[in-house]
Amino acid sequence: MKPARHYLARQPITDDRQQLVGYELLYRNSQDSLHNALGGTLEADTALLTNLLGSVQQTNGLLEDKLVYLNVGEAMLMSEMVELLPANRVRLEVSARLASSRELLARMRSLRQQGFTFSLDHFELTPSVEPFLDQVSAVKLDVQRLTPAILSSAADRLRHYPLLRIAERVEAPSQFRLCQELGLEAFQGYHFAHPETLTGQSLPPGLYNVLRLLSLVRADAPIAEIETILKTDLALSLKLLRFVNSAAAGQPVRIQSFAHAVTVLGYRRLYRWLTLLLITSETAARPHSVLVRTATVRARTLENLAERLGLPQTQRDILFICGLFSLLDVTLDVPMQTILRQVALPAEVSATLEHRTGRAGDLLALVCSLERMDTGAATTRLAQDQDLDAQTVNDCHCEAIGWAETLGL
Template sequence: MSNSAFLGRQPVLNRNQQLIGYELLFRSAGDAASAVPHAPLEADTQVLVNALNNMGTNWLIGSKLAFINVGEAMLSSDFLELLPPRRVVLDIAANIQPGNELVSRVRYLRSLGFGISLDDFSFEQPSAALLELANYVKLDVQAMDKLPFQALAARLRSYPVIRIGERIESYEHYNLCRDLGLDGYQGYYFARPETLSAKIIHASFSNTLKLLNLLRADAPLRDIEQVLKGDVALSFKLLRYVNSAAAGLNTTISSFGHAVTVLGYQKLYRWLTLLLVTSNEHGNLAPALQKTAITRARLMELLAQETGHNGDFCDNAFIVGMFSLLDVIFDMPMAQILEHINLPADIQAVLLHRQGGFTPFLQLTLALEQGQPDLPQLATQLGLDPDQLNLLHTAALAWVEEL
């Protein structure tokens, strides 16, 4: 187990909450409770090796940037030149001691095209000596009181750097960073969000159009399923509609294929036309949130397949993953939301009470997403080793990037 590494990734967003990149995080697969902290170079190297060899940067980050934590040893090593510089931002630790040699090394790396980011920045930290070489500075919203944080953000305005608020974990944190006009955000508020203001969830205009065109062209069922799998709002509305009393069915439907077959192309086309008229391009949910939900869905489907479950179970696993964020998306209790959609009992059990056969799959998915210490035990329960898990996780991330 000890020589395997999991890779976490956390979205980095611009001020419009659009995804600009991911911070890649090293996760040891060892038992975190008894694990000794990793030497920084080992952790940095593992992230690089995983990103490069096991996963491939295209798969992992698509067309986005990768923020990679680097310590002193890593900065000086030749490993870095193996990375695609225009796609990589080197996140330099605050407590690094920049001597002349290190400063010229950072200057050289920047000349190659690497982005330079100063993590957990303050003018008191040793890394402040690198400010003239930085493209990004990350400001930890939890590291200081509100007034010093505001003063720091204001002082940095006169430098040509992109200011990113990090460790944003609540609406208050987000509000503070937004009011200060920071250029970007990072934190559990987005990737593992608490709440977003109550909103009506709108299907993506482009996906609705895409589906209408596919139906008009009499496209194969799997092409239609693919679009539905990539849009949380559309799939929620479709399953709610098809399971509503209006559709007059005696059975509960949770697979897109079944839903489309039951409705038929003509009825689905009419329903989508209605959706298009009532949709609102500006009410879309935050892209990072949609992406998290779809990644969960795909990962759960792959985990179910890998552990030998049948097609129905895999379809339902996808729905569980996708709908596991509905309470955050709607900013409503899950129980209240599920009153509006008729789903099979075992899906309801896991979404409401974390009970039933889908629960271990959801727990493992969340542990991977959040880098929880019980990750290895949860994987073992499903009979999966770290390498299998990494491959499935990567495949899920890649699938979402391709949508």
């Protein structure tokens, strides 16, 4: 297989409670384009689909158990190549700008008989889309392109069809609320990753001890100080003991005290466990499970990139923490400055989280660009600045997605 010249991203689709219901796979080329790379000529689509299937095969977690939306052009749709995709896992996304010819509609009916389902993109209130509406299971409404009045009319028109109405390119909480008011059932975009103005909030009480422990571990404090906090937090101490027992499974180790547990685990592994516990805690994760997944994938992708770049273990750990904490302000609804005051982090981590500076900030910008896929050229430029090619970035990202899914987030 030729090295990939395209970047693969996976954008979540959520319900009105921001719980994950599916993904759209975005596969963009290195040109300055806002559009998915699939949907061109048959030759181009075939090459991209081959690379996509190769990336998917690297990790079972890329598709996982959620429905995946994938743009396909007319040439690909009419070819046998599309039948290589798993019909029960993939929803084929077609553009409403295509001519609804007899041949195209017949092909869609044939694929539906094979178990495929369809979604309709670029929806507009025009007679030309009517033939598609009986063939699709979902319709996407672009909130950046449609005015609120047209969006409302479209939502009402589609209410009469047995299909899922998805608001796409939802980039702000105000847009999310508008779409909720219109009764739309699903949402795509990064509205949940853009905080509104946060002032005066404090950290949830249940996370305070986790942050205290993170500070102590980071400062290489005596085990006795760590043990003192664990003795005052029954829930946290039980979680730690379960984790240590799991980590020591198969070894003749009997945990005799909290101090012994910390010794067996080691400060580095304890620090990693505490950071994961912080973002996956019940307080943090209940309303924002998609954010938790995104932050975890960011962390692992950054760690993988650091390894490919030959960076030392200390730098890999720093990048992991940067990725994991990069959405913590949105997850907890607490300003990042408040969080940074509560936990002693390396100066590079604090600077990256607050100002996105330094090499860690550049690598974090690359991963965020990959998530958003604003433009293929922007992602390419950020990757080239770090001496990374598309294949390496895709491999690191795909492995991170699979790894995050093994955590059961």
